[in-house]
Amino acid sequence: MPPEGQFESDAVEVSWGRLRNEVMPRMGVDEPAWTEEPETAYRRGDPAEREILIQHLTDLGYLPEGASSVSDSTIRDAVLKWREENQSFTPSYLRFNTMSTCREFLASGEMQRLAAQVGLENELQVHRLPAPGERSLLARVVHFRMKVFNLGTGTLASGFTDELSDRLREVADQLKIKDQEGLSAELNLVQQLGDVTELTSSLMRRYGTWVFVFRHNPALLSNSVAMRMDTLEKPNKHFIQLHQPTRETYERLFISSGRHMRKIASKEARVRNLFGADGFRYYGAAKPLKWIRRAIETRMTAEEASEHFINRLGLGILQLRLWALGYYKGEVDGAWGPLSFAALQHFLADEKVEVKKLVRALAGGYIALNLRYLFKRILPKLEEPARAVAITDLNQLQEEVYARLEDSDGFDSVQQSYALMDRDEQLLMSNTTRRRRRYHGRRGIFAAIGRFFKRVSRSLRKAANAILKGIKSLVSSALHVFRHFAQNIRKGIRVIGLAVKRFNFWLLKKPFISGGEIEPHFALSRFDWDGDAFHYVQDGTSTQLISRHHRSIRRMNLAFAIVSRLAVKAINVMVLAVTYNWFRVAWTLVKLLTGGFWKELKVLIRRYRETFAVEQPVLVSA
């Protein structure tokens, strides 16, 4: 029986303990028969061992199928050939008593055969783990988690360094993670980094938001997130291959207040006002009154925000979950890019959820992502037995931490804290992060009364908001109508003014001059009572000025025609009204509106408006 440990082949990496305890019982596969000295056993010609070996070599193609008798030398040559073809394999993780070739081959062959048999290749593939038995396991776990969330230096060092300790303290401070239940803040952070749900809750409690905002990178415009935002097009291999994200082309992730982002989503025009030119705001964990929140808000530029670890942390959580579901194929590095969005799109398409409900394109190159709704969609999928991916990085790390911390002195409480994970997960699913307490007895009555008044106040607030909205809409409509009338009244006054001006020219025989006041050239026209006209044009006067001169005369004539007709009819109606001849007043009004007068008036008005057209001929004949 080999000791518990891990081994690795070029195709399969798996924890032997996990394989023996979980996969094999589930699949009904018996444990391979191991001997203490396989080489000697083989040499002794153990028929069972020899049969298994021949079967593996046949399955892997090193021996022909259906061979009736295989000599020992053939078996040895096949094994040596397999060994030769697997030179790249580094057996550093093999922890067997005897590092014999046959033992190694048997283990690897058995694992591949088993994987092929149960069809769990994907399930058996896990990332390389810290070697068990090392004294600095916790440090390596911490390094690994920090690397996953891009919080540390990225090196898998095997010890605690001052830099790591300082970084842990810094991150814990920024996330407001404090000492509790006998655990230091740093260890609390390590625990949370091992549990995505807990980490998510911390993040959301700290920043009070579920809406993430991404900034679009114009370099990826043609196939970018923003351009594909309104489509449910599934990512294809060409898209992924051609647009692998790089450090330079990642689009940055921003976080802002969910409340404000909802406002932004409804009115994109507010984006610029909220974010400023290139900055954004975010708020603390508490949600105080609006004016207090304004007072405590901080402001960061986009460049500063892009370097903020919270950006990568939030997206890292999402990437990890999508990766666990098999949608995300890239690195869990907390950088937003085409792969991240492709995974998100793929998931939403399978869920038949419109992207618009979760992701909204905003003005100014921003997009908003409703992470809370997204996690609510993702979490049930993780719990489905049929599609459950039991082996993931974090689960494996968590299992190792379970196993190793049992014997440690100062970390028992860490293990106990992990028991809270399920409760937090359910809390996340319950659509709120606020833990509601239930009271009984007298306190229960008071609590019920409090809830009643809370509901009443909420209803009143909704009603007041609805009324305010209605009043606002009404005022807006009235203002619009008033503006319309005011505009028409202003036009009417202008027409009357022109008509009076023209009448003045005609009655007093005043000359009408264009130019002259501001330019040396001018045109002059003077009309007599009977229509006789004198027209003078100064030498060098431009054609444009002459044209403007005639257009003004034409406009005044039309205004005079309109006003004089209306005035005559108005006087006519007034005379009839003074004599109380209401029947004739009504009849006259009907005739005016239905007869030729109204048509003629409309023609005059149309011709008057045409004089304001931009493209007017230079000289217009009346």
Added chain:
Amino acid sequence: MAWFDKIKDAIKDTTTLDVVTTNGSIQLTSEDMQGGWENIANSVSEKIKASNVNVVAYTHSQWDADTFMFVKENLSEAEQKLVESHAAVVDASHATRREAVKLVKDFVGLKVD
């Protein structure tokens, strides 16, 4: 018989329409440009009367639509534009007279059309 001649001239003037288009180069001083629009108009009118201006076109129409039109010969390109301007003024004059007659008719209660 002076009053008879005045009536005769008034009727003749009313039944005819005269439009004259001239151009020239009168010199306006800074004093002419002061005192508001009315003063400028008076100054310009006086200057035109006192200056030599060229008649580019002249149109005389009688009540029976007999029309006489004078156009200066050897027109330059700029003067051709002035002839077009003259035509526009003739039309404006007709429109002015038509509207005036219409207004008077409406006020005295006659049928407009």
